[in-house]
Amino acid sequence: MRSFCAKTNNKCLLLFLVIPLFLAGCTGYKPELKNKDTSFKFNEYHEIPYLKYEDIFxxxxxxxxxxxxxxxxxxxxxxxxxxxxxxxxxxxxxxxxxxxxxTLDGKKINLPMSFAELGKEFRDFKNIDYSSLTDDITPLTARDSNNNLIYIGKLDPYPKLKKWNVFMSIFDNENKFLIGIELNMENAMIYGLNNNGLLSTKELKVDDIGIGSxxxxxxxxxxxxxxxxxxxxxxxxxxxxxxxxxxxxxxxxxxxxxxxxxxxxxxxxxxxxxxxxxxxxxxxxxxxxxxxx
Structure with a gap:
């Protein structure tokens, strides 16, 4: 092994450098929660890529x-x-x-699903301990390593019905509304998707029936x-x-x-x-x- 590494010194060095990075990527970034965050303002008006205005307005x-x-x-x-x-x-x-x-943005999805399955850019959100949250600290926000933000207005009905879902909204780094989710607080799995009364940036469809149909x-x-x-x-x-x-x-x-x-x-x-x-x-x-x- 020693002679092999001597012959391939550069490859061994590269391997030792890559392993810590790989392990760090697996561990993931833990977004920091902001309790009672009443300062958050979302970008209400912005271009919706898929929207055909003549079909809906x-x-x-x-x-x-x-x-x-x-x-x-x-x-x-x-x-x-x-x-x-x-x-x-x-x-x-x-x-x-x-x-x-x-489908979400044309990609077939299955529920329930993880944050990583929603999109690899959202996988950090799985590292939040949702099961420990209480209603007295809402509204809550947390930003991930990609500067996406998750917003939790209230936890109802989770405190009474542990297996039911909690409504949350995901925003991008410009505070544009991406999609609403229903998260199970026990296992941090997504059991629902919605546009939450807003025009979501991500296009949600069922068998090609969507906003504007x-x-x-x-x-x-x-x-x-x-x-x-x-x-x-x-x-x-x-x-x-x-x-x-x-x-x-x-x-x-x-x-x-x-x-x-x-x-x-x-x-x-x-x-x-x-x-x-x-x-x-x-x-x-x-x-x-x-x-x-």
Whole structure:
């Protein structure tokens, strides 16, 4: 071994230099938490790369015709989005296939997943001890080695329901909203993704249905939903597909239409086109039936 290293001195030296770096990379950087961080401000208005503004924003002073894909009625006449009241139907087993067709920025993903699977640039966030956090220190922020930031507004319902998820938001180094996540505090695994009522920089889709698609395009692909809810003023509507597996885990995908959303170009709220999808939320709720008893 000694003679071998003498002949390959440069290679041995390189190896000894690389090993500590490799081990350091495996260990990872531990982001420092800032408790009660009320100073954080996100970059609310910025370019959304995938967004087709003509598909989502009504440039006709809320006079966009409710025709074609924007029509109130589905192609089979079974649903009238413009006049529906909140209602619940049967569970929708198709959601299990929908979960197999989730993409983020065009990349297929599977839930639950780790921070590293969300993106290698986010792997530092796994090193936070989420299980020790308490609601009295929220809101919380933490930056990783890439200067990405995770924001936790509150921990509810984690203190009471340990297996349920906590909503968190991830921002980039310019404080642009990337994506919302649902994190399980026990195992630091991601059980849900959403755009959290904002236009996320990362594009979340289910079988090619995403922000800018319409309820009719959704219905033609997935069929009758499990739940439809309408806001008190009647302007916002949420359509839910869900099913419960043999382990009592509830798989949920919700598509929402908001009548007004922030336009990154005009930097003000603007009317959205009729029945266009403005929000997507995907979640796995573990032991759902057990919690409801």
């Amino acid at each position: 009504d440039e006709k002073d809320n006079k966009q015709q409710h025709t074609g894909k924007y029509s109130d009625k589905t192609s089979d006449g079974a649903f009238d989005w413009g006049n529906m009241k909140s209602d619940m139907y049967h569970l929708t087993p198709i959601v299990n296939d929908m979960f197999k067709k989730i 319409t309820f009719n395009e959704m219905y033609d692909k997935f069929g009758k939903p499990n739940i439809v809810t309408r806001s008190e003023d009647g302007k916002d509507i949420t359509v839910v597909y869900s099913d419960i597996d043999n382990k009592d885990n509830n798989h949920v995908i919700a598509f929402k239409h908001r009548a007004k959303i922030d336009n990154p170009k005009t930097k003000q709220k603007q009317d959205s086109k009729p029945n266009v999808i403005t929000d997507i939320s995907i979640s796995i709720l573990r032991d759902f039936l057990e919690k409801k008893k």
